[in-house]
Amino acid sequence: MSRYNARTVEPKWQKAWEDADTFRAVRKDNRDKYYVLEMFPYPSGRIHIGHVRNYTMGDVIARYKSSCGFSVLHPMGWDAFGMPAENAAMASGGHPKDWTYDNIAVMREQMKPLGLSIDWSREFATCDPDYYGQQQALFLDMLAANLIYRKEATVNWDPVDMTVLANEQVIDGKGWRSGADVERRDLTQWFFKISDMAEELLDAIDGLDNWPAKVKLMQANWIGKSRGLRMAFNLTETIADFDNIEVYTTRPDTLAGASFIAIAPEHPLARALAEQDTKLADFAIDVRKGGTTEEALETAEKLGYDTGLTVKHPLYDGQTLPVWVANFVLMDYGTGAIFGCPAHDQRDLDFARKYDLTVIDTFVAIDDDTRVESTAFVPPKTDTVKWINQPAGVDVATGQEAIDATIEWAETQGIGTGETQFRLRDWGLSRQRYWGCPIPVVHCEDCGIVPEKKENLPVELPDDVNFDIPGNPLDRHPTWRDTPCPACGKAAKRETDTMDTFVDSSWYFARFTSPDAEDPTNADDAAYWMNVDQYIGGVEHAILHLLYSRFFARAMHLTGHLPASAIEPFNALFTQGMVTHAIYQTRDGAGRPVYHLPEDVDEAAKTLRATGEPIEVIPSAKMSKSKKNVVDPVDIIDQYGADTARWFVLSDSPPERDVEWTAAGADAAWKFLGRVWRLATDLPEGSDTDPALERATAQAIHEVTQGIETFGFNKSVAKLHEFANTIQKSDAGPGAKRQAIKTLAQLMSPMTPHLAEEIWSHLGGEGLIANASWPKADEALLVEDTVTLPIQVNGKRRSELTVPKDTPKEELEKQALADNAVMRALNGAAPKKLIIVPGRIINVVV
RNA sequence: GCGGUCGUGGCGGAAUUGGUAGACGCGCAGCGUUGAGGUCGCUGUGAGGUAACACUCGUGGGGGUUCGAGUCCCCCCGACCGCACCA
Numbered sequence A: 001m002s003r004y005n006a007r008t009v010e011p012k013w014q015k016a017w018e019d020a021d022t023f024r025a026v027r028k029d030n031r032d033k034y035y036v037l038e039m040f041p042y043p044s045g046r047i048h049i050g051h052v053r054n055y056t057m058g059d060v061i062a063r064y065k066s067s068c069g070f071s072v073l074h075p076m077g078w079d080a081f082g083m084p085a086e087n088a089a090m091a092s093g094g095h096p097k098d099w100t101y102d103n104i105a106v107m108r109e110q111m112k113p114l115g116l117s118i119d120w121s122r123e124f125a126t127c128d129p130d131y132y133g134q135q136q137a138l139f140l141d142m143l144a145a146n147l148i149y150r151k152e153a154t155v156n157w158d159p160v161d162m163t164v165l166a167n168e169q170v171i172d173g174k175g176w177r178s179g180a181d182v183e184r185r186d187l188t189q190w191f192f193k194i195s196d197m198a199e200e201l202l203d204a205i206d207g208l209d210n211w212p213a214k215v216k217l218m219q220a221n222w223i224g225k226s227r228g229l230r231m232a233f234n235l236t237e238t239i240a241d242f243d244n245i246e247v248y249t250t251r252p253d254t255l256a257g258a259s260f261i262a263i264a265p266e267h268p269l270a271r272a273l274a275e276q277d278t279k280l281a282d283f284a285i286d287v288r289k290g291g292t293t294e295e296a297l298e299t300a301e302k303l304g305y306d307t308g309l310t311v312k313h314p315l316y317d318g319q320t321l322p323v324w325v326a327n328f329v330l331m332d333y334g335t336g337a338i339f340g341c342p343a344h345d346q347r348d349l350d351f352a353r354k355y356d357l358t359v360i361d362t363f364v365a366i367d368d369d370t371r372v373e374s375t376a377f378v379p380p381k382t383d384t385v386k387w388i389n390q391p392a393g394v395d396v397a398t399g400q401e402a403i404d405a406t407i408e409w410a411e412t413q414g415i416g417t418g419e420t421q422f423r424l425r426d427w428g429l430s431r432q433r434y435w436g437c438p439i440p441v442v443h444c445e446d447c448g449i450v451p452e453k454k455e456n457l458p459v460e461l462p463d464d465v466n467f468d469i470p471g472n473p474l475d476r477h478p479t480w481r482d483t484p485c486p487a488c489g490k491a492a493k494r495e496t497d498t499m500d501t502f503v504d505s506s507w508y509f510a511r512f513t514s515p516d517a518e519d520p521t522n523a524d525d526a527a528y529w530m531n532v533d534q535y536i537g538g539v540e541h542a543i544l545h546l547l548y549s550r551f552f553a554r555a556m557h558l559t560g561h562l563p564a565s566a567i568e569p570f571n572a573l574f575t576q577g578m579v580t581h582a583i584y585q586t587r588d589g590a591g592r593p594v595y596h597l598p599e600d601v602d603e604a605a606k607t608l609r610a611t612g613e614p615i616e617v618i619p620s621a622k623m624s625k626s627k628k629n630v631v632d633p634v635d636i637i638d639q640y641g642a643d644t645a646r647w648f649v650l651s652d653s654p655p656e657r658d659v660e661w662t663a664a665g666a667d668a669a670w671k672f673l674g675r676v677w678r679l680a681t682d683l684p685e686g687s688d689t690d691p692a693l694e695r696a697t698a699q700a701i702h703e704v705t706q707g708i709e710t711f712g713f714n715k716s717v718a719k720l721h722e723f724a725n726t727i728q729k730s731d732a733g734p735g736a737k738r739q740a741i742k743t744l745a746q747l748m749s750p751m752t753p754h755l756a757e758e759i760w761s762h763l764g765g766e767g768l769i770a771n772a773s774w775p776k777a778d779e780a781l782l783v784e785d786t787v788t789l790p791i792q793v794n795g796k797r798r799s800e801l802t803v804p805k806d807t808p809k810e811e812l813e814k815q816a817l818a819d820n821a822v823m824r825a826l827n828g829a830a831p832k833k834l835i836i837v838p839g840r841i842i843n844v845v846v
Numbered sequence B: 001g002c003g004g005u006c007g008u009g010g011c012g013g014a015a016u017u018g019g020u021a022g023a024c025g026c027g028c029a030g031c032g033u034u035g036a037g038g039u040c041g042c043u044g045u046g047a048g049g050u051a052a053c054a055c056u057c058g059u060g061g062g063g064g065u066u067c068g069a070g071u072c073c074c075c076c077c078g079a080c081c082g083c084a085c086c087a
Helices: A006-020 A049-067 A083-092 A096-114 A129-144 A194-207 A213-223 A252-257 A268-276 A278-287 A294-299 A346-355 A399-413 A523-529 A544-558 A633-640 A642-650 A663-680 A691-709 A713-729 A734-748 A753-762 A809-817 A820-826
Strands: A033-038 A071-073 A148-158 A163-165 A183-192 A225-239 A242-249 A260-263 A304-312 A320-326 A337-340 A363-365 A384-387 A396-398 A416-422 A441-444 A448-451 A482-484 A491-494 A534-538 A573-576 A579-587 A593-596 A616-622 A786-793 A796-804 A833-837 A841-845
Touching (some): A006 A096, A033 A523, A049 A071, A049 A534, A049 A579, A049 A642, A049 A691, A129 A448, A129 A544, A194 A225, A194 A416, A194 A544, A213 A544, A242 A252, A242 A268, A242 A337, A252 A399, A260 A346, A268 A278, A268 A304, A278 A320, A304 A346, A320 A346, A337 A346, A399 A416, A633 A642, A633 A663, A642 A663, A642 A713, A642 A753, A663 A753, A691 A713, A786 A820, A796 A809, A796 A820, A809 A820
Parallel strands (some): A033 A071, A033 A534, A534 A573, A786 A841
Antiparallel strands (some): A148 A163, A225 A242, A225 A304, A225 A416, A260 A337, A304 A320, A363 A384, A384 A396, A441 A448, A441 A491, A482 A491, A786 A796
16 A cells, blocks of 8 residues: 655646646637636745635635636736835845845745646736736726826825835834824825715625625725715804804714814814914824824824814804814814714713813613713614704604704705715825836926826836835936926926835736736636636725725726626625634743744643743734744645645635644644545455445535535535545445545545545546546435434423434324423423424424 | 624534534544554543433523524623725
8 A cells, every 4th residue: 555645746746737738727708717816915925824725715616616617717916016025125125126026936936836726827916017017008098087186185204214104104103113203294196086986886785796794894884875964053253264164964963962063183274273373283283193094093082172263053042162173083074074962972072071061962762861971872873762952853763863854954944955975085096105006197397297108108117226215216216207298298207106006906807817918908808707706815805905996897997998797896705714823922031922933832731842831822823923823834735745735724614714723733634635545545446336335425526516615615624524434434345435436536626636636547537637527416316215303392402203204294293292202301291382393303392 | 993703612613594502623532453653443522410311501791582592682701804005
């Protein structure tokens, strides 16, 4: 009996597939296609085990669909622009381009031994001038189609390094390198008009049948459609040309509880006042230190500045409300001004308590008149509450009814109008950085902003740049900016902003359908291959990447680059979980954790091997180099082979959940594959058959197939274990076993393709297993003729009954009541109730 | 802070979607094989209880709906993901 040697077997079959060009995606117009795509990786330098899990799942689908007869497209590329390359250049002096392409080369070589069924001939990186040149062409078409415009937007500004910072470069409100307090600065930037499509993007979510409900919900919440009231509060005196303040509120029903007006520090009125009031000007600057993230704004301490102005209360003649400038009011949303109703909004309440403003209840719970003290009363809009004070005159109603009534009342009174707002903002695509796709426009003194001519694309990044000083090297390049104006030919300057890397990843799936086309896409290829039938990636992309891609597909359709059928580019989405690993730590003298590599730890004794010191084990933690709990796929493949790694990442955890990598689990996977190989060897030919094995085979085919179809790979793996156990324990003859094992190999082939090929060829299978058709279950063998029904007494299982499948209800009743456990429970009495669900369960209530 | 998800034996997890909780695997124990083993095979394994049954408890905690709840509803606790310039 030969021992299975992955180290020689795996490269052998990888070469066989390559020689036969097995995985080349070929457009066959008479055949159905299937497009499987995993979110492409950022070339960080090494693949990690999360990549292995992601690509293995995609590979299972790709190989399975291929053996079902589909023409499969399964490509791979690189999301290659972005900050880490510039950071590396700053840290060690290299060039982002070299760093990126070197990393890609390393990662490609690490990925190939996994035996993925990828059509590598379609590979590209988003930093290839060919790719980003096509992206520039898309930009120009979208600009012409009025899908892109310029406006001012706020960025994080590091006043010491004199550069724009990404949110992740702002740590506790300070610049990551300089440590200076981050300021906010307005720059004129390019924007995609995604908000014009807010309604459409929201409505179309309903049609995404094969997307996870949670992702659809998150997208809908992100788009954030709300109906509210826009109304003006008249100032008691006109100041700097303002005679009122417009507010937008989604809770107009709380108008009677208004006790102050708050405006954003960037509100035009606040700015006008700040010109005269240096304290307010200082306040506005002070309050905007720290980052621009929504999280930073919302968790910051609520601060306000009393302008001394007042507005007239729209409901009560003679009453006025004070006007404050407040840091928690955002200029981006609504009108940049709100009325504060402390009784029914926690932020407003915190603010009111801090600055001693009044709190006026407008409604209370139906059965509890308690007034608001330190916790705002904010029931769901669907709850019915009792109104103490309501301009529209309702007294008991749900929040939503009161909102609708108030809007109607306000409209008839002429003090406001109902308005639908979206939370979704336009997508700012400008980045003040080098390593991105240059925005192909030219600034001309005479003509203004002029699009570059398409024949001059790609506008390539210059190579001769350095990163010695912070800031954008394109800005300070001696010649790169100089170019003739595409309109008048006079000397002009190029735009130095580059594109957000989300742009790169918003259409790569379309480019894969025709990676060498001379336009962004080829109409025939796009029509054939789009949409992506199965998209697989992490939940962290649930909102931005997927929403931007949905927008882009629509924009590409409007500019003639995608067919109308492709405006929702991903037919099915699957979000997979992380691969985690335990952290092993001890404590230093100061109680800080000291991390240890798994190989330095005695897992069973929970001690450090070298010193015997006890360790703390933190299970299921995200892998992180600094915590020394990273598993390198390259090591795993060296030790066990790719099939073991693939089998492990599909086992145990459902794919959408996190899976914990353990050495014991990897070992178990390796042992199982060895056992399957031993089953397949030393089996003579034979023409015998075995009905029990045939039935088990039919069941395995049925359940494994269902597992793959529903992304229940862990269930398929469990079923394959059972099937292998059944074959092993069967006393059938060699012919029947050979037949069962050939099917076992086929069922395992999407998961462990190398072992499957080896067994297939060993047992005389025809050609490559990768080209064999997926086995079909004999339906007749799947039908069971008897069922075992549990018998419950008061909902607890007490016994069971095995009967022919179509036993009538009366007979079930009779047999159940004759059951020993039931008779014991009844103790001579008649049952109170008898519930019989045919084929399911019998429940006797006593 | 806002939005979203998850919580089941010693461990990873299953449960046909309201119908036998713990499939499958790891670990552990016993037996056999090997007798060099990071080998292989068989059997057992939620907790309590019993000679063995019976029985009792049990799906993060508390309450509810139901003949029946891991699954549905409410409250609480904990972990994780996203929050628009990380990718």
